Amino acid sequence: MSKVTIKTVAEHAGVSTATVSRALSGTGLVSPELRLAVTKAAEKLGYSGNTVARALRSSRTNAVGMVVPEIANPFMTDLVQEVEQSLHLHGIQLLLCNSRQDPSRERAALTSLIGRRVDGLIICPVDATSSFAGVEAAVQSLPVVQVDQRIEGLNADWVGVDDETAMRLIVEHLSSQGVTSAAFAGSKENDSSSKARLDAFLRHAGALGISVAKDNIFLDRYSVDCGRESMERLIRSGSLPNALVCAADIIAIGALQTCHAQKITVPDDLLITGFDDIEFANLCTPRLTTVRQPLKAIANHAVDILRSVHAEDDHAAVRLALAPTLVIRESSSARTHESAS
Amino acid sequence: MSKVTIKTVAEHAGVSTATVSRALSGTGLVSPELRLAVTKAAEKLGYSGNTVARALRSSRTNAVGMVVPEIANPFMTDLVQEVEQSLHLHGIQLLLCNSRQDPSRERAALTSLIGRRVDGLIICPVDATSSFAGVEAAVQSLPVVQVDQRIEGLNADWVGVDDETAMRLIVEHLSSQGVTSAAFAGSKENDSSSKARLDAFLRHAGALGISVAKDNIFLDRYSVDCGRESMERLIRSGSLPNALVCAADIIAIGALQTCHAQKITVPDDLLITGFDDIEFANLCTPRLTTVRQPLKAIANHAVDILRSVHAEDDHAAVRLALAPTLVIRESSSARTHESAS
DNA sequence: TTGTATGCGTTATCAC
């Protein structure tokens, strides 16, 4: 039982609690001999410190909260992992909450984390509109940075991928493969990243003379099922476009699965592209052409912003769109077909 | 800025801080009218409560820590997700740490979480031997339950899958498919689950007359690469066994990929089975035969144990091995080959 | 039923 406090240590070392605190925290001046005595006593007693008391007194917890809408998408867990790693480098603990696509749960998570007095908040908002109030409230009491998803009209920092560039890379690549018609599968419209991707997709497709039928734009969720259903509807419609562009790898993987089941050959009958470059994009058959998100950079920047924003009240919100990388694999390119990993 | 405390609320409601505390926490008797006055004042002031202070005073944080060796394996994230959900039902917050397969990081995480005064700890130990000291120390200061991996010789609760039954199901299935020789790919030996799976595999294979060449037992890590390399070595050896049994889906998926690249047809040339039933086991080509872990049950039991063990010092350690489910798909069975999802 | 007063373990502000 860790019933040993600085008071215990102080008694054993023959000094005051103040000196113990100074010696152990490194702050403040302490003579070398006393510092040694304190250190030894602490070691001997197995003193470990009470983070809760420290937090109450100093109002710093060395913890940041993260709220994500979905932990089932590998992209999200990869991002969480990078954030965790980045925080770890600064000795900061991650408190993870899952909002499960539910704005009310999201709000509860924010409240809970703020009550725990985390030093900052990293959030991937569930919904561009219904998340507004909760996140706005959070912004007023501590540093908050949005990742991936963002809420329009909210004065809060955001770090994510450059969807515009990403879609340009994809569309240009498809065009170079001879694609003249394409479909799109993504998340619902009030999902900021899917919306940005769709907009950019349509713009670049138009510029390069790629036709996109209105009925061939499928908006549902970032899920495997969404990909399956989109592909099924495409097949049922009778005529396939040259390509299906997906706003997430898991959507593309669902589409691939339906193609396989329905004997549609990718990329011969149809090209398919994803988004994110999750690990399985490189493991499915055929391997998936996609754009890689700079996850480590996103995580690092998010953490840096959090650490730099010491509640400087109204600094202009930062919007950091980081460059993605096009990763060409077999699902969109005959040239690399069957090439080794 | 949340500078409003129970003192503020007390002044506005014209009562003492004690009454505010009682009214808001629900504990202790408060007259209806005062309760209402307090509630209204709290509402009006936007009082949110300070979890840190509450924790220091009551020495309960309503948070439990979880330390996992790897967040990249979908199996782990699925487990984390279930635990998060189960805790949420009890209003408990999850503090997640990633030990990254490093015993020293694991130990640091434990120390940090204990310092934060979490109410309990859920841990998937990195290593059956080098994790011992750290986990043992943790067990002495708060309730700890191990999940998935376990440390032998440690008097700590554990919840996981019944590896013995799982391997019996797999081997019996393979035997029924006419398999008479098999290989095994798993994690290193001081990984308790892989070890249990290997032992059970060898025992049941022996009982059913399935031969296993010593050179065909590959022990590395729970990773896609491990599967790739195992399969490559199998191919290089010149003669393939009838089946490759993997101790994790991601290993099997790596093996499948190598098969695909090297023009080895599964299940015609070789049957492959996985373990865990991660989502992608049902998305790869061919779809993977595997055993499904009862993740929700594992998570629920782990949380229940944590909540019931109120530091009753030396209760005998619980070992809860929950039943898995065999999931037969195309990678091991011609019968279901090409059947729809 | 309500208020007063104390302490949880630490850090920070004073004096010395």
Added chain:
DNA sequence: GTGATAACGCATACAA
């Protein structure tokens, strides 16, 4: 340099 001592915000034993 070092030591008392006062907060930090809340919960509770005790008194009223």
